[in-house]
Structures are given as C-alpha cells and as structure tokens.
Amino acid sequence: xxxxxxxxxAVDQTTKTTVKVAALAEYxxxxxxxxxxxxxxxxxxxxxxxxxxxxxxxxxxxxxxGVPLWLFEDSYAIVGDLAETISLVLPPVESEDTxxxxxxxxxxxxxxxxxxxxxxxxxxxxxxxxxxxxxxxFNKLITGGFRIGISQTLMTRAxxxxxxxxxxxxxxxxxxxxxxxxxxxHSLIEAEDASADASRPYPFYLAYALEDGPEALGTxxxxxxxxxxxxxxxxxxxxxxxxxxxxxGEELMxxxxxxxxxxxxxxxxxxxxxxxxxxxxxxxxxPSSFNALQARIGRKTVxxxxxKEAPVVLHAYDLLExxxxxxxxxxxxxxRALLEKAAADLPxxxxxxxxxxxxxxxxxxxxxxxxTAREAQAEGLMLKRADSPYLSGRxxxxxxxxKLDPLTIDAVMIYAQSxxxxxxxxxxxxxxxxxxxxDLVPFTKAYSGLTDAEFRQITAxxxxxxxxxxxxxRQVTPHHVFEIAFEGIxxxxxxxxxxxxxxxxxxxxxxDKPLQEANxxxxxxxxxxxxx
Amino acid sequence: xxxxxxxxxxxxxIYCPAGxxxxxxxxxxxxxxxxxGHADHARDGMGSYLxxxxxxxxxxxxxxxIAIEGIAYGERRxxxxxxxxxxxxxxxxxxxQIRVEVGGEVWVASGDYKVIDDGMSEPFEPVRCHHFIxxxxxxxxxxxxxxxxxxxxxxxxWWAGCKAAGKTAFLGAYSLGKAQRLLSMLDPAIGPILxxxxxxxxxxxxxxxxxxxxxxxxxxxxxxxxxxPGALVLAPPSALGSQWARRFGPQExxxxxxxxxxxxxxxxxxxxxxxxxxxHADWHGLLWAIRETGAENIYVTHGYTDIFTRYLNDQGWxxxxxxxxxxxxxxxSE
Numbered sequence: 001x002x003x004x005x006x007x008x009x010a011v012d013q014t015t016k017t018t019v020k021v022a023a024l025a026e027y028x029x030x031x032x033x034x035x036x037x038x039x040x041x042x043x044x045x046x047x048x049x050x051x052x053x054x055x056x057x058x059x060x061x062x063x064x065x066g067v068p069l070w071l072f073e074d075s076y077a078i079v080g081d082l083a084e085t086i087s088l089v090l091p092p093v094e095s096e097d098t099x100x101x102x103x104x105x106x107x108x109x110x111x112x113x114x115x116x117x118x119x120x121x122x123x124x125x126x127x128x129x130x131x132x133x134x135x136x137x138f139n140k141l142i143t144g145g146f147r148i149g150i151s152q153t154l155m156t157r158a159x160x161x162x163x164x165x166x167x168x169x170x171x172x173x174x175x176x177x178x179x180x181x182x183x184x185x186h187s188l189i190e191a192e193d194a195s196a197d198a199s200r201p202y203p204f205y206l207a208y209a210l211e212d213g214p215e216a217l218g219t220x221x222x223x224x225x226x227x228x229x230x231x232x233x234x235x236x237x238x239x240x241x242x243x244x245x246x247x248x249g250e251e252l253m254x255x256x257x258x259x260x261x262x263x264x265x266x267x268x269x270x271x272x273x274x275x276x277x278x279x280x281x282x283x284x285x286x287p288s289s290f291n292a293l294q295a296r297i298g299r300k301t302v303x304x305x306x307x308k309e310a311p312v313v314l315h316a317y318d319l320l321e322x323x324x325x326x327x328x329x330x331x332x333x334x335x336r337a338l339l340e341k342a343a344a345d346l347p348x349x350x351x352x353x354x355x356x357x358x359x360x361x362x363x364x365x366x367x368x369x370x371x372t373a374r375e376a377q378a379e380g381l382m383l384k385r386a387d388s389p390y391l392s393g394r395x396x397x398x399x400x401x402x403k404l405d406p407l408t409i410d411a412v413m414i415y416a417q418s419x420x421x422x423x424x425x426x427x428x429x430x431x432x433x434x435x436x437x438x439d440l441v442p443f444t445k446a447y448s449g450l451t452d453a454e455f456r457q458i459t460a461x462x463x464x465x466x467x468x469x470x471x472x473x474r475q476v477t478p479h480h481v482f483e484i485a486f487e488g489i490x491x492x493x494x495x496x497x498x499x500x501x502x503x504x505x506x507x508x509x510x511x512d513k514p515l516q517e518a519n520x521x522x523x524x525x526x527x528x529x530x531x532x
Numbered sequence: 533x534x535x536x537x538x539x540x541x542x543x544x545x546i547y548c549p550a551g552x553x554x555x556x557x558x559x560x561x562x563x564x565x566x567x568x569g570h571a572d573h574a575r576d577g578m579g580s581y582l583x584x585x586x587x588x589x590x591x592x593x594x595x596x597x598i599a600i601e602g603i604a605y606g607e608r609r610x611x612x613x614x615x616x617x618x619x620x621x622x623x624x625x626x627x628x629q630i631r632v633e634v635g636g637e638v639w640v641a642s643g644d645y646k647v648i649d650d651g652m653s654e655p656f657e658p659v660r661c662h663h664f665i666x667x668x669x670x671x672x673x674x675x676x677x678x679x680x681x682x683x684x685x686x687x688x689x690w691w692a693g694c695k696a697a698g699k700t701a702f703l704g705a706y707s708l709g710k711a712q713r714l715l716s717m718l719d720p721a722i723g724p725i726l727x728x729x730x731x732x733x734x735x736x737x738x739x740x741x742x743x744x745x746x747x748x749x750x751x752x753x754x755x756x757x758x759x760x761p762g763a764l765v766l767a768p769p770s771a772l773g774s775q776w777a778r779r780f781g782p783q784e785x786x787x788x789x790x791x792x793x794x795x796x797x798x799x800x801x802x803x804x805x806x807x808x809x810x811x812h813a814d815w816h817g818l819l820w821a822i823r824e825t826g827a828e829n830i831y832v833t834h835g836y837t838d839i840f841t842r843y844l845n846d847q848g849w850x851x852x853x854x855x856x857x858x859x860x861x862x863x864x865s866e
Contacts, residue, residue, distance in 0.1 A: 012795070014784070014804045067673045068846065074839045075672045080796050088674035088793065424794050452800065466855075469838070 003031055004039065004101040005133040012148055020150060024158035033185040034102040040188070041180040043155050045250075047144040051111035052119050054082055054143060060120055064127060065089040077472070080420030083139030087132075095131040108141055153393055163189050168203070171392045176200030177252055199244040199252065201235045202272065202320050202328065203392030206248075207382065207399035214363050214383060214402060222386055224332065225358045225366055226317055227378035228401050229276035230290050230488070232297065236314050236352065237321075238264055238271045245277075255300060257312050259351045266350050267342060270324030274390075275316035275355060282311070282349070286377045290502060291490055315355040316343065317382075320390055328390035332398075335390070373404050374531055379487065380404045406485035406503075407527060409519045410510060412440055413480045416462045417473045419447070427459045427474075430506075432484055434497070436521040440478055443497035443524060449485070449506035458509075481513040482506045489528050497521060499528050538614070538632055538639045538663070541831075541854050546641055546665065550634040551614030553582075555641045565616065567643025568627035569594060570708060584618050586654070587626030589737045590708060605654065621645040622656030623811050624709030625743060631659050639663040640825060646810065647817040650680060650713050652743060658824030665831040665854065666822060669812040670790050671840030677790070677814045684717035687807055690786065691722050695762035700783040702803075704769040707731045709811050711766055712738055712745060714788055720746040723762030727751065728776075730768045757781060772803055790814070822849070 010023035028036050041047070058076070062069040067089050076085040098104075104126075111119045123142075130138050140146055156174065160167045173188060176199055217223060233248040243264050245254045254260075257277065267273075278287040279296065292310050299306065319339040320328050327335055336357070343354040358381075360366045370381050380403035388398030411432035419428035429447050433440035450458070458480070468475040485507035492500035540547050545557035553563040560577035567573055567583075569590035574583070576595055583591055585602035592600065603609060605628065608617045613635075618628035621643055629642040638661040645667070649655040687703070694701040705711045707730040715735070718725060725748045727735065732750045739745060749760065757763070757780060771777055772785050785803030790810025792798045798806035813821060822830060822844070830851040832841045837853040844851035 016804070065673065068843075071673060071839065071843055075674050078672060078836070079674055079794055084795055085674060088676070092676070092678075420796070423800065424797050425791060 001098040001101055001104055001130070001134050001137065002095070003027070004035065005137055007031075007039070008137060008148065009133055011150060017154060021154055021158045021161065024150070024155060025161040028158055028162035032100060032102070035100055037180050037183070037185045037188065038101055038105055040155065040159070040174070042141075042146050043148075043150050044152065044174055045144075045146075046180065048105050048109050048141060049112065050142060050144070051108050052123060052142055056116070056120070057082065057086065057123070057139070057142065060123055061086040061089060061127075064124055065091070078418070078420060078424050080424060083136055083143045086127075086139050087136040090127050090135070093128060093131040093135075095129065095134050098130060098134060104138060105141060159189060165189075168392050171203040172200075175203055175250065176246075198239040198242060199237060199246075201237060201244070201246040201250070202274075202326075202390075204233065204235070204248045204274070205391045205399060206394040207401045208394060208396050210383065210400040210402040214366065214400070217383065217400070220360060220362055220366070224336070224384045224386055225360060225369075226355050226382045226384075227358075227373065227376055228380045228382045228403060229278055229287065229315060229355070230377060230379045231276040231278035231287065231293055231315075234275060234277045234314060235320070236260060236263060236273045236275065236316070238267055238269050239324075241269060256296065256302060258302060259307065259312055260314060262350065263314070263352045266346050267352065268323065270321060271342065272319070272321035273314065273316040273339075273352065274318035274320055275314045275352075277312055277314055279310045280313045286375070287315075289377060289488065289490060291500075312351070314352045316352055317355040318390060331387040331389065332384050333386040370402060370404065406487055406507070407489065407531060408483050408485045408507060409434065409524060409527070410481050410513060410517070411443070411484050412478045412515060412518045413458075413476065413482060414440055414442060414478055415473050416458075416476055418459075423455070425459075426455045427462045428455055430482075432482065433478075434519050434521050434524055435516075441497050441521050443495065443499060443521075444484060444486070444501045444504045446482075446484055446504045446506050450509065454509055478515060481510040481515060481518050483508040483510050489524075489532050491528060491532055497524065499524055499532075535635075538634045538637050539641065539665070548611075548614050548632055548634075551611035551616065551632070553611055553614075553616075555630055555632075556643065563611075565630055566591065567621065567630060567641065568624055570624070570644070573643060584626050584628050586741060587628070589741050590626065590734065593733065593737045619659045620654035620657050622647060622649070622653050625653050625712070625738060625741075627653060629657075629659055631661065637662055639665070640827070641665040642667065642821070644669070644812055645821065646813045647821050648677070648680065650716075650811070652713055652716050653709075653811075656821070658821060661825050661827050663829040663831065664822060664825045664827035665833060666818060667812065668818065668832050668835035668837055668840040670810065670814050671818055671832070671836040671843075673815045675790060675793055675810075675814045676816065677808065677810060680717065680809070683807055683809045684719075687714070687717060687786075687788070688719045688722060690784070690805055690807075691718070691764050694764075694784050695723055697784075698782065700757070700780040701764040702772070702777055702780060702783045702785045703764060703766050703788060704772040704786065704803075705731075705766065705788045707768050708734045710788060710809070711735075711768075712743065713811070714766065714809075715745045715748065718746060718764065723764060724749060724760040726755070726760060726763050726765045728765070728767035728771055731766050769801070772801075 007023055007027045011020045062072045076082055079085040126138050156167050156170045159170045176197055235246045237244040243261055245257050245260055247253050279292040280287045296310050296312060319335045322338055358369055373380050383400045383402055385398040411434055413430050414433045415431035416427040417429040419426055431442050431445050433442045462476055465477040466474040467477055484504055486501040486504045488502035490500045536549050544554055544559045544561055546555040553565055554561045555565045556567055556573040557564050558575055562579035564578035565582045569587050574591050581598055581600040582603060588602050603618055605618055605620055608615055615633040617631045621627040621629045623644040623646055629640050632639045640659050640661040642665060645656055647656045691701045705714050711731045727748045727750055735745055765780055769787055786805035786807060787801055788807040788809050790812055792806030793808045828850055830844050830849050831854045832851060833854050833856040841851045841853050
C-alpha cells in the first residue's frame with residue numbers, strides 16, 4: 001500500500017503530464033505484477049466488488065470519530081468525496097508497514113462472506129493502521145472512483161513506455177470488460193496473442209469542435225459530411241453469434257437495447273459498427289428528441305411498453321471490423337463503401353440503419369444545411385476527411401464536429417448554492433429566472449461556464465447579498481443578468497416555467513445588462529414553439 | 533428588566549451603544565476599534581482608529597494618513613460607559629481579540645484567531661467572558677492542522693526537490709501574515725528567497741517593528757534568475773500562473789492555505805502542491821477556544837456558520853449565526 005500511496009501522491013502533487021506519466025511508467029516497471037494489474041484496473045474505473053455499503057461506512061466513521069452523523073453528512077456535502085471525508089475526520093495516525101495493495105483488496109473481498117460485525121471490525125482496524133494517503137486510498141478501494149487526473153490516454157502512454165509497445169495497441173488492450181481476476185499482467189499487457197473476450201470494443205475516435213468555419217480545412221472534395229446526431233454514441237459488436245453494445249463511456253449496454261439483437265439476422269459475425277443510438281419512430285422522418293432516449297438509458301431492463309413507445313435504432317456511420325478483420329487503418333471512404341455495401345440489404349425495420357452522408361460541392365452549401373440541423377433533431381454536422389484512418393481517442397485534424405450555435409436567453413440569478421469537491425468554498429450552482437410581468441419565474445439551473453475568477457467574484461457578492469437561507473440554498477437579491485446557453489428546449493409540466501432546457505450553462509456574465517432587460521417567460525415560450 | 537446588549541450587530545458592523553464605537557466596521561463610522569490589519573477588518577474612512585501598537589505600522593502602511601491610536605495588550609481603557617482591552621488573537625502580528633465590559637457583563641469579539649503559537653504572532657490568550665463572538669472559517673471537523681514543524685519540513689523538502697530538479701519553487705501565500713510566517717519556517721540554507729513587491733512591502737514594515745525574518749531579495753525587472761539558482765519565490769496567490777510568474781523559468785508551484793486540506797480545492801487552486809497551513813483555528817482549535825472563554829452565548833460569524841452554530845447548540849451552548857459583510861473568499865484572505 002505504501003508504494004501505491006507514493007505513486008498516488010507523485011501523480012496527485014503535480015499538474016504536469018510528463019511527471020505523471022514518468023511516475024506511472026516507473027510503477028508499471030517496478031511494482032509487483034499483481035499490484036500493477038490492480039492499479040490499471042482501478043485507474044480505468046474497475047474496483048473490487050463493494051464489500052461494505054457506503055451507508056455503513058458513514059455510520060462507522062461517525063462513530064469512530066465522535067462526529068455526529070448529521071455533521072459528518074454536512075461535511076461530506078462540502079468535501080464532495082466520501083473517502084476523503086472519512087480520512088479527514090478520523091484522528092491522524094502514522095502508518096507502519098501496511099502490506100501490499102493486492103493484499104488489501106483481497107482482504108476486502110474476503111469480507112463478502114462475513115457478517116456486519118466482522119466487516120466493521122476489519123474496517124475500523126484498517127482506519128487505525130493506515131494514515132494519510134493510505135487511509136484515503138483504502139476508503140477509495142471501497143467507494144470506487146479514482147478520479148486523480150489520470151486520463152486513459154496518460155495511462156496508455158505510461159503502459160506503452162513500460163512495455164515498449166505502441167499506444168494504440170495499449171488503448172485497445174485496455175478496452176472492454178476484462179476483470180483483474182481473470183487476466184494476468186502478462187495476458188493483458190504483454191501476450192502476443194491478445195485474443196480477448198469477444199465483447200472487447202475498439203477505442204472510440206473522438207472529434208474536436210470546429211471553432212471557426214470549415215474554409216480552413218481545404219477543398220470540400222476531401223471531406224465527407226453527416227449530421228451530428230443528438231443521441232448516444234455506441235459501438236455494436238457482432239462476434240461469435242453474440243451481440244454487444246458499448247457506450248462511448250465504455251459501459252456495456254447490451255441489455256438496455258434488446259432490439260439490436262436482430263442486427264445479427266442481417267449482418268455477419270465479425271462486424272463492428274460505430275454509430276449513434278437514437279429513438280426513432282417507425283416511418284418518422286427524423287429521430288425523437290434526446291428526452292425520449294433518456295427514458296431508455298435509465299432502464300437496465302426495458303419493459304415491453306417502453307420498447308414499443310421508444311424504439312431504438314443504431315445509425316451506423318463507420319465500420320471498424322469486417323469479416324473478423326480490424327480495418328481501422330483503411331481510409332474512411334473505403335470503410336464507408338464497405339459499410340454501405342453491408343447495409344445495402346437491410347430491411348426497413350432493421351434496428352441498424354446507415355447514417356446518410358450529405359452531398360456538397362462548396363462550404364457555403366454546407367453552412368446552409370447546418371442551419372437546418374435543429375429541424376432534423378441534429379446538433380450540427382460532422383466533418384470527416386475521406387482518407388482518414390480510424391484513430392483512438394480525441395485527435396485533431398481529420399474529424400471535426402461543427403455544432404450549431406447554442407440557443408441563448410438572458411436570465412436573472414435568484415438562488416445560489418455552494419459547490420462541492422473542487423468548488424467547496426465557492427458558490428457555483430445557480431438558479432435563473434425570467435420575467436413574467438413583475439415576477440421572476442425560475443426556469444433553469446446552471447453550474448458551469450464561468451472562470452474561477454468570476455466564480456470567486458460572484459461568491460463574494462452572494463455572501464453580501466443573501467436575503468434568505470433555505471438550508472444550503474441562498475436566495476439573493478435579483479441583480480445579476482447572465483446569458484444562458486442551451487442546446488434544446490422541451491415542454492415540462494414538472495417545472496413552474498413549463499419548460500426544460502438541455503445542457504444549460506452560463507455563456508456570459510452580462511454585467512452590462514440591467515435587471516429589467518432580462519428576457520421574459522413569453523420569450524422562452526416562443527423559443528419552445530420554434531425549437532421544442 | 534431587560535437592558536441593552538453590550539454589543540449589537542448592525543448594518544455597519546459590531547456596535548457598542550455604551551461606548552458609541554464599532555469593532556471592525558465595514559462602513560465609515562466615527563470611532564473604530566480594529567482587531568487586525570487585514571483588508572476585510574481594517575477599512576478605509578473611519579473617523580478614528582484604535583488598534584494594538586503592533587498593528588499600527590501595517591495599518592498605516594495600508595490605509596495611509598489616518599487618525600489612529602495604539603493600545604498595549606491588556607491595557608484597560610474607558611470609552612464612554614464601556615471598559616475595553618485588547619488581547620492576543622494569534623492570527624497575525626498585532627492581531628487582537630477585543631474585550632468589552634459594561635456593568636459587569638463581558639463580551640469578547642475575537643476577530644480572526646488561531647490557537648497555536650506560530651513563533652511570530654503574539655500567542656492566543658483565552659479571555660473569560662459571558663458572550664463570545666467567534667469566526668468559523670474552518671468550522672468543520674475535516675479541518676485539522678498538523679504541527680507547524682511538520683509542515684515546515686514538507687515545504688523545505690519540496691523546495692530542496694525543486695532545486696535538485698533545476699526548477700524554481702514558486703510559493704503563493706497571502707502577503708500579510710502568512711507570507712512572513714512561511715519565511716520564518718523556510719530553511720535559508722537551501723537557497724535564496726525571492727519576494728514579490730506585495731510580500732516585501734509587508735516584510736519591510738514588520739522588520740522595522742522588530743520581527744526577525746530571513747534575508748530576502750525583492751524581484752525587480754532587472755533581476756537575473758541565473759544569479760539566484762535554487763531560489764524559492766514567495767508571492768501573493770494571484771501571482772500563481774501569472775505572466776509575472778513565467779519569468780522564473782521551469783518551476784513548480786504551490787499554495788499555502790488551510791483550504792489545501794481539501795483535495796478538490798487544492799486541485800483547483802494550487803498548481804502542483806498545496807501546503808495545509810492556516811492563520812485561522814481548525815475545528816478543535818475553535819472548540820477549545822470557545823470552552824476556554826467560559827462563555828455561554830456564542831455568536832458565529834464568517835465561515836461555515838450554520839453548521840458550526842448547530843453543532844454548538846447541540847453541545848449545549850446558546851449559539852447563533854451573525855451575518856457579516858467581511859465574509860470574503862477564505863482562499864485568499866487566509
């Protein structure tokens with residue numbers, strides 16, 4: 001545990017990626033193989049099965065520290081991390097020799113057959129043995145979520161350096177649902193035949209946003225354009241007679257989309273498609289809004305009724321594997337031609353469709369098309385270079401998302417709430433309102449979009465202009481106007497204003513704008529009429 | 533038979549009707565008693581000021597020509613119907629708690645305070661009273677300060693590590709108090725100490741009044757970094773990551789503040805490292821100070837006022853939240 005804590009500190013105490021990668025690569029070379037394997041697992045979001053509930057952890061931490069439970073909970077709300085809160089409220093101790101990471105993980109896993117009393121005794125004793133970072137990490141092993149500023153990219157780079165193998169290969173090896181119990185360091189990282197689980201997806205290729213127009217990209221003939229759909233990016237894998245659906249967050253979502261099972265009737269095994277999961281009513285010209293999809297995402301198993309009300313299709317835009325061969329190195333135009341061929345015989349009601357490409361000869365034509373994206377329930381356009389390979393991760397140059405400008409409205413801040421975690425001592429969560437006659441009607445919350453300096457400034461202002469407190473929420477004097485940007489607007493009977501926004505955020509602090517000039521509820525309703 | 537309270541909380545700040553004066557007022561008033569020289573407590577525009585002798589130089593430096601009078605710690609002075617005296621608060625050099633007695637009832641406004649001896653400020657002295665006004669900047673049980681020597685060890689190790697790696701150590705801290713406390717903790721044998729003007733100005737004021745600080749070199753536009761290998765630069769937090777900071781070449785940055793106890797805040801504010809050191813009391817320090825006063829009535833100002841007040845009430849005190857305007861972002865002013 002000491003080595004692992006030292007690694008954690010080395011990575012946590014710097015903002016420089018070179019230093020982080022060096023510390024990781026060193027650890028992946030020198031630490032015991034089983035500890036390395038667990039480290040890769042933990043940093044890629046895997047964790048041992050939870051042996052203790054977080055409710056129990058809170059109770060025990062409250063008891064062991066003498067801090068009343070309500071005070072512990074209030075502290076947790078401010079710290080924003082349960083593992084950290086526990087390690088801070090308990091009395092400090094100096095760690096002795098504490099055993100390896102793997103030994104602690106195995107001990108934790110051994111608890112699953114124990115009763116609560118034994119679990120509690122184990123956890124309390126661990127808290128007494130482990131000090132500082134080690135105690136925090138022990139708690140993290142239980143609660144999960146090692147967000148420590150190591151992206152998959154950095155870990156891949158470090159593994160590549162430690163193993164001497166290329167980064168894209170490492171990225172691919174780490175994909176999918178491997179479990180540290182079923183693999184070894186050797187089989188995961190080093191073995192020549194990485195014959196993985198049939199469900200293993202490819203790393204997604206992610207586009208950067210195109211900030212200015214596409215003119216700088218060169219000649220239109222070199223590019224292909226498609227809608228940028230407002231759904232969930234997904235990878236459909238057909239191998240060995242089975243099908244798997246992965247989200248781009250690397251979550252296996254197969255069970256949530258049973259209708260995709262029928263894809264195997266129309267496409268051969270050894271096929272992997274990249275596309276967008278969308279709710280699309282039979283015969284409809286465009287997909288349903290993201291809201292409809294949200295109902296589906298929330299359900300791990302889908303009731304028949306919902307399956308019928310909100311049928312999902314995959315709009316495929318890329319082919320990554322064909323006839324069992326990884327074809328990501330081939331030019332996009334070639335992959336697309338194969339995809340079109342494969343999709344040619346799909347019947348109308350198949351759960352997979354080809355995402356259409358737009359014909360265009362000059363950029364202005366494309367710009368005109370982009371302006372109509374909202375009507376097609378799209379967020380804008382995707383531009384892909386015809387000769388580009390399918391890379392892994394977010395890379396600049398070949399793929400661009402050219403999104404619509406967001407909708408905006410000027411609104412008045414009326415409530416403020418402090419953040420947690422990184423924003424523990426700042427007011428960052430605000431409620432905004434628009435005018436309805438002389439009243440201000442709340443219609444959205446927003447948390448992001450301001451700089452740290454602006455958050456500090458508004459925090460100082462909130463403290464001086466609090467009218468009333470409701471628990472952690474402060475009602476402030478209506479004074480500041482913010483330009484709120486959002487991607488979509490929907491009717492919502494649950495909200496006082498009658499609308500719900502998609503991706504609301506603060507675009508600008510309109511210090512130039514007097515309170516009375518903020519927008520009105522009628523303005524919002526007009527937007528709902530046009531874009532809802 | 534109710535009578536007027538000794539201290540009341542008004543729009544202008546804490547007011548004593550019997551003596552017709554304010555403590556740390558945030559609007560111009562005729563007579564102000566000031567706990568310490570930080571900007572959120574000692575403001576411009578008062579008719580007259582009263583502060584400890586040790587607080588005067590900094591206040592004059594900050595506020596210019598003001599009508600200010602000094603008072604010794606422990607000296608009792610009659611102002612109208614009130615007897616006042618100033619007692620060490622341990623926050624920064626010259627900082628005080630202000631004791632106000634009227635007709636046998638004693639109130640103490642403690643301003644900002646910490647209960648450990650930092651080796652530079654006059655150490656905190658508990659003052660018995662009936663009513664105690666306390667801050668709660670770090671009024672949560674997650675805040676617990678390590679001994680100063682331990683933090684000094686961490687900072688010096690970090691500095692030596694930067695030096696070994698050929699990097700400048702860039703340390704951000706509040707210019708009045710925290711910066712000088714850090715100076716007293718640094719090991720000058722590691723390398724030269726360079727200072728930002730804001731820090732050096734306060735250094736100069738405190739040196740004149742007899743506080744010993746290690747040798748420092750003011751960073752001027754013509755200063756050549758190569759003449760100061762292995763240097764540590766001490767600057768206000770706002771200089772972290774600024775254009776000004778870039779002149780120091782390859783560097784590691786750090787921020788010294790009580791907020792650095794929280795990993796989230798550390799990652800947002802600190803650059804590379806965060807050192808947990810504060811001129812405010814931690815959770816146990818606040819509770820110890822409150823117990824030592826023997827007061828039954830506690831008034832809680834800036835910080836986690838709601839939570840801290842609830843806890844005090846649960847523990848049997850008669851506590852209430854007092855709204856304040858000097859509730860600034862603790863990240864900088866602490």
